[in-house]
Amino acid sequence: MPDAAETAPAGRVPRTAKGRARAALLRRTAAALFVRNGYDATTMTAIAAEAGVSIGSLYQYFPLKEQLAxxxxxxxxxxxxxxxxxxxxxxxxxxxxxxxxxxxxxxxxxxxxxxxxxxxxxxxxxxxxxxxxxxxxxxxxxxxxxxxxxxxxxxxxxxxxxxxxxxxxxxxxxxxxxxxxxxxxxxxxxxxxxxxxx
Structure with missing residues (x-):
């Protein structure tokens, strides 16, 4: 049976410099939180808040935490x-x-x-x-x-x-x-x- 990451939508591929910068910011923020709090304790809500973006914006790029990881x-x-x-x-x-x-x-x-x-x-x-x-x-x-x-x-x-x-x-x-x-x-x-x- 496929896992959730395999069946979830892939997320938006950034095509503009602004989009690539936003995706990079989200990856950096998630990485810092995973180190600080641990992967399991870090929520998507916390990543979005720390990055200063809406949760919807995060989900556009990374619909699941597993995909971000x-x-x-x-x-x-x-x-x-x-x-x-x-x-x-x-x-x-x-x-x-x-x-x-x-x-x-x-x-x-x-x-x-x-x-x-x-x-x-x-x-x-x-x-x-x-x-x-x-x-x-x-x-x-x-x-x-x-x-x-x-x-x-x-x-x-x-x-x-x-x-x-x-x-x-x-x-x-x-x-x-x-x-x-x-x-x-x-x-x-x-x-x-x-x-x-x-």
Whole structure:
């Protein structure tokens, strides 16, 4: 049975600069509220009020909160994949590239704090989360396979899984007192892990 987000009207696609600015404002406002209050506790009414627009205006662009969340997730994922692509140029040894990718993952988490809040939402289809994780790991593996010297495809995929997991472990510590120490230790682990590949 399809969920509500699949059967709801898609919402208006902004065609003017004013419309695109309004949709962007709504996404930014929702992201801030999802971080501050949590996804489940944030209502569409609260998003509209915080953005200074009518609830009807919000519904024109995003008829359901799930659709707004999906738009934010898509935007954040595109930015993350682009950051990984940017980290892989110029070509470099696997340990150096892995460190660049780790930096990109941490920077993305800091720039898109709503991404973590949305990942934990109860109404997210589990297959969508798995597919997003698979795309992330595949992009990291592709980057590592193009390092110089390149990693074999199977080693690149295992290394991608490890890198994504380490970045996920480091992110919660990023705001703690020992954040810098945790990050530097993880970087040291990554360098040692890939030392034989450089």
């Amino acid at each position: 999906a738009a934010l997730e898509s935007e954040a994922e595109a930015a993350l994949l682009a950051a990984i692509d940017a980290a892989r140029t110029p070509a470099c040894a696997p340990p150096v590239l892995a460190d660049r990718i780790f930096t990109a993952l941490l920077a993305h988490a800091a720039a898109h704090p709503a991404h973590a809040a949305l990942a934990a939402r109860r109404d997210a289809p589990p297959e969508a989360a798995r597919a997003a994780a698979d795309r992330l790991r595949a992009r990291i593996a592709e980057a590592l396979a193009r390092a110089w010297p390149p990693l074999p495809a199977s080693r690149a995929m295992i290394s991608a899984i490890v890198l994504a997991a380490l970045a996920g472990a480091a992110t919660p510590a990023a705001s703690g007192a020992a954040a810098g120490l945790v990050e530097s230790e993880i970087r040291r682990m990554i360098a040692l892990y890939l030392a034989d590949e450089g």
